[in-house]
Amino acid sequence: MQRSFIAKNPSVLIFLAILALFTLLVTVMSEGFGVGGISTSFIKTLGKTLCLCLIALAMDLIWGYTGILSLGHFAFFGLGGYMIGMWLMYERTRLIVVDSLANAEIPPTDGEVIDAIGNQIFGVVGSSDFPLIWAFADSLTIQLALVLLVPGLLALIFGWLAFRSRVTGVYLSILTQAMTLALALYLFQNDSGLRGNNGLSGLQNLPGVTASQDYVSLWFFWASAAALGAGYVLCAWLVSGKFGSVIRGIRDNEARARFLGYSVETYKLVIFTLTACIAAIAGALYYPQAGIINPAEIAPIASIYLAVWVAIGGRGRLYGAVIGAAFVSLLSTWFTGGQAPDVNLGFYTIKWVDWWLVLLGLSFVLVTLFAPKGIGGLIDILSDRRAAKEASQ
Amino acid sequence: MSTLLEVSGVSVTFDGFRAINNLSFQIGEAEMRAVIGPNGAGKTTFMDIVTGKTRPDEGRVIWGEKSISLLGMNEARIAQEGIGRKFQKPTVFEEQTVQENLLMALKKPRGWFAVLTYRPSDADLAKVDDLAAQIGLTDQLTRTSGELSHGQKQWLEIGMLLAQEPRLLLVDEPAAGMTPAEREHTTDILVEAAKTRAVVVVEHDMEFVRRLNCKVTVLHEGAVLAEGSLDHVTADQNVIDVYLER
Numbered sequence: 001m002q003r004s005f006i007a008k009n010p011s012v013l014i015f016l017a018i019l020a021l022f023t024l025l026v027t028v029m030s031e032g033f034g035v036g037g038i039s040t041s042f043i044k045t046l047g048k049t050l051c052l053c054l055i056a057l058a059m060d061l062i063w064g065y066t067g068i069l070s071l072g073h074f075a076f077f078g079l080g081g082y083m084i085g086m087w088l089m090y091e092r093t094r095l096i097v098v099d100s101l102a103n104a105e106i107p108p109t110d111g112e113v114i115d116a117i118g119n120q121i122f123g124v125v126g127s128s129d130f131p132l133i134w135a136f137a138d139s140l141t142i143q144l145a146l147v148l149l150v151p152g153l154l155a156l157i158f159g160w161l162a163f164r165s166r167v168t169g170v171y172l173s174i175l176t177q178a179m180t181l182a183l184a185l186y187l188f189q190n191d192s193g194l195r196g197n198n199g200l201s202g203l204q205n206l207p208g209v210t211a212s213q214d215y216v217s218l219w220f221f222w223a224s225a226a227a228l229g230a231g232y233v234l235c236a237w238l239v240s241g242k243f244g245s246v247i248r249g250i251r252d253n254e255a256r257a258r259f260l261g262y263s264v265e266t267y268k269l270v271i272f273t274l275t276a277c278i279a280a281i282a283g284a285l286y287y288p289q290a291g292i293i294n295p296a297e298i299a300p301i302a303s304i305y306l307a308v309w310v311a312i313g314g315r316g317r318l319y320g321a322v323i324g325a326a327f328v329s330l331l332s333t334w335f336t337g338g339q340a341p342d343v344n345l346g347f348y349t350i351k352w353v354d355w356w357l358v359l360l361g362l363s364f365v366l367v368t369l370f371a372p373k374g375i376g377g378l379i380d381i382l383s384d385r386r387a388a389k390e391a392s393q
Numbered sequence: 394m395s396t397l398l399e400v401s402g403v404s405v406t407f408d409g410f411r412a413i414n415n416l417s418f419q420i421g422e423a424e425m426r427a428v429i430g431p432n433g434a435g436k437t438t439f440m441d442i443v444t445g446k447t448r449p450d451e452g453r454v455i456w457g458e459k460s461i462s463l464l465g466m467n468e469a470r471i472a473q474e475g476i477g478r479k480f481q482k483p484t485v486f487e488e489q490t491v492q493e494n495l496l497m498a499l500k501k502p503r504g505w506f507a508v509l510t511y512r513p514s515d516a517d518l519a520k521v522d523d524l525a526a527q528i529g530l531t532d533q534l535t536r537t538s539g540e541l542s543h544g545q546k547q548w549l550e551i552g553m554l555l556a557q558e559p560r561l562l563l564v565d566e567p568a569a570g571m572t573p574a575e576r577e578h579t580t581d582i583l584v585e586a587a588k589t590r591a592v593v594v595v596e597h598d599m600e601f602v603r604r605l606n607c608k609v610t611v612l613h614e615g616a617v618l619a620e621g622s623l624d625h626v627t628a629d630q631n632v633i634d635v636y637l638e639r
Contacts, residue, residue: 243509245497249486256484259444260557261472261503270505 009236011319016229023225032214040217044204044289045333047221049326051286052309054228056325057235057318058275058282059306064315065239066271067251069169071303072176073279075183076151078298080280081287082187083150085200086134087143088288091207093120094138124198131193147284148277155276156269163265163272168254177300187295199294203287220289227285228322231278235318247271308364313374320376327375332356395458397422397591398561403442403452404615412438413449414615422560425587427602427623428595430612431635436595437481439612440563444478445471457560473503477559481566483546487539491530491549494538495521498553520556528552528582544575551582561591568601580604599623611635 006013026046029037038046055077062068097116101108108116119128136142162175190196206216238244249257250264258264287293306325313324334340335356343350352359367374400418404411413435420426428436441447443454445468454463456474463471472478485494496513499520513521525531528548533541538549547567554562564583568576583605586592596602602609602623609626611618619629626632 238509241509242496242511242513243505245486245489245493246508248488249497252486252488253484255480256486258468259472259478260498260553261469262508263467263469263503263505267505 005237005240008240011317012233012236015232015319015322019225019229019232023222026221027218030214030218032212032218040214043217043221045330047217047224047289048286049329050221050224050228051282051289052329053322053325054224054231054282054285055279055306056309056313056321057228057231058278059310060315060318060321061235061238061278062271062275063307063310064317064321065244065251066247066268068268068272069173069307070176070272070275071173071300071307072180073275073306074302075180075298076155076276076279077283077286077302078183078293078295079151079154080147080283081290081293081297082194082200083143083147083280084284085203085287085293086137086194087140088203088205088207089121089200090117090134090137091140092202092205093117095207096120122195125190125196127191133193144284147280151276151280152273155273159269159272163268166265177303180298180303181300184295184298184300187298197294197296199292199297200287201292203293204289204291206288217289220285224285224289227281231281232318232322234278239318308360311364311374312367314376314379315374317373317376317380319379320374323375328360332360335359395421397424397457398443399453399455400439400443401453401455403449403454405438405442405447405449412615413442416452416612416616418610418617420561420591420593422591423587423589425584425592425605425607426594427605427607427609428593428612429597429599429602429609429626430618431597433614434612435615436612437565438615440478440565440593440595443471443561443563444468444476469503472557472559475558475560477554477557477562479547479550479554479562479564479567481569483543483550485538485541485546485549485553487537489538490535491525491538491541492521492534494549494553495524495556498556500556500558524552524556527555527585529578544571544579547571547575547579548582551579551586555586559590562586562593564592564594566596566598567594568596568598576601576604599627 026038026043028034030043031038031040055073059070059073062070062073094113094117097113097120101113101116114130115128118130122128122130130137136146158176158179162172167175186192187194188197194200204213204216209216239247246257246262247267249260250262250267254264257267305328309324309328310321311324312328313322314320335352338353340352340356342352371377373380396419398418398420400416403413403416405413416435416439418439428439430436438447442449443463445463445466448464455461456463456476461474463474463476466474486497489497496517499517501511501517502508521534522531525534528551530541530545530549530552533545538546541549551564551567554564567579567583571579580601583592583594587607594602594605608621609623610620611626611629611632613631613635618635619626619632
């Protein structure tokens, strides 16, 4: 009865193969390294989509497998983006400042350089002093560590408080919404130290790198694909063993798990913190491709979209989350980007930019009512049919 | 016989209603005990207190030869101490196979990291096979437990409790909704289990209690009304009054 990891998770190999093939195809079609069938901006869109697939995996782990409907994971995604954004913005500004002062008659002192950087970065919010939270912005290593530490710590503290008090169900969902809203409102303030509603910008430029965006976009695309592949393997490993049994047990019957001797609160906290870290990594890869991050990114609605993707894709199955995130977010880009043709009904013209949300909401309702297993459920039906066929032969 | 669990002077009030009123109860190791009583007598609340789900307003719950207090421990901690609980409704993890259910229940470290790195050894799988044989589910190991019949789910849950290797088993109405043949099998499983550990069965089916052939504790309005053999308690005038009142 003991089976290997791959035998238990046939979807892992298939997924990795498709991901590798897709990455290769995009690379060949790119302007940087290939024949140039795909524009650089679309490669960025694809790379960003891979990051969204990664956070959807995290969402599936916590919602689909553990049964905790967190509606706040975009807070961790955004924080991850802010942490890497701080270094990108600081370092790039520093290089520009040093460059512009290089020809000055009197060489600038370190203090003058710092002041000039501060002026550049915080001028928009009427300040030039570095807030305390920028203390490590000059160190890539520390900021990379903070990508995990800050969201991880926030999740740990929030989760500890919430789970310890046995807040469950819709109450927990509301709490997580409150958390992401509070964080967004805080960041909107000019004196939050992260440039208020301006956010951090110019993140697509890697400091000290002269290569064009045609190449940089591909590097991030590859990194996103690698992160998604690694995330998929990690999640599949987590849910396939006894740990997976326990978290699904907690989802289906919390009391039973508790009376079997499993500390339900600890398991929830572990999953909550871990998924927050996965979300943070996804965010840290996403925003350098988006180029800009501002507090609107972590508004409560973003986390709700995340739940909608996973529901449409099919929760409780990892590929479902990936399919849902990729499918819905790409469609969303198409509809809201003005590329979808308007539908003229004679008396009324449907403009998809306005009507896309209605369509999305409608499909969410329909999926919930008629296909609770989502798109991933269709794959289940197909593979079940094949298994039944093999069994009957 | 040494005392395994001692509950003394326990009271608990829910919104002014005294569910348990100065209750005292003792059980030794390797003992079978039936707890009977009319609805609302406090049988389930008694279990809730012992397993840590409900905290009593006063009284003591003392466990084991080291005489540690169970009050203030959470459910998971108490379960790890060796108290297993079966619910009235069969509660198993319906989306998982019988084998996965039993593996999860096996007495192993419960911490998340230990569970994360756990891989079932051959000995563990053999133990699961033994348990499945004991509860008559050998042929169902790979089935999803949600597909099992009501009686089979009840046995699976008892099997999961046995897998925990508890020193005390609390069983809430195990025979509810079972056919006569299933009841007999359930009796056998429980009697067998009581040879090596303490078993408390809450039941109001007298016929089933008679078959268990053990000491009986009668609860009424949250306190012990009578205790002794079934014949003794059914002859007790107080017990007759309480049951006839209904």
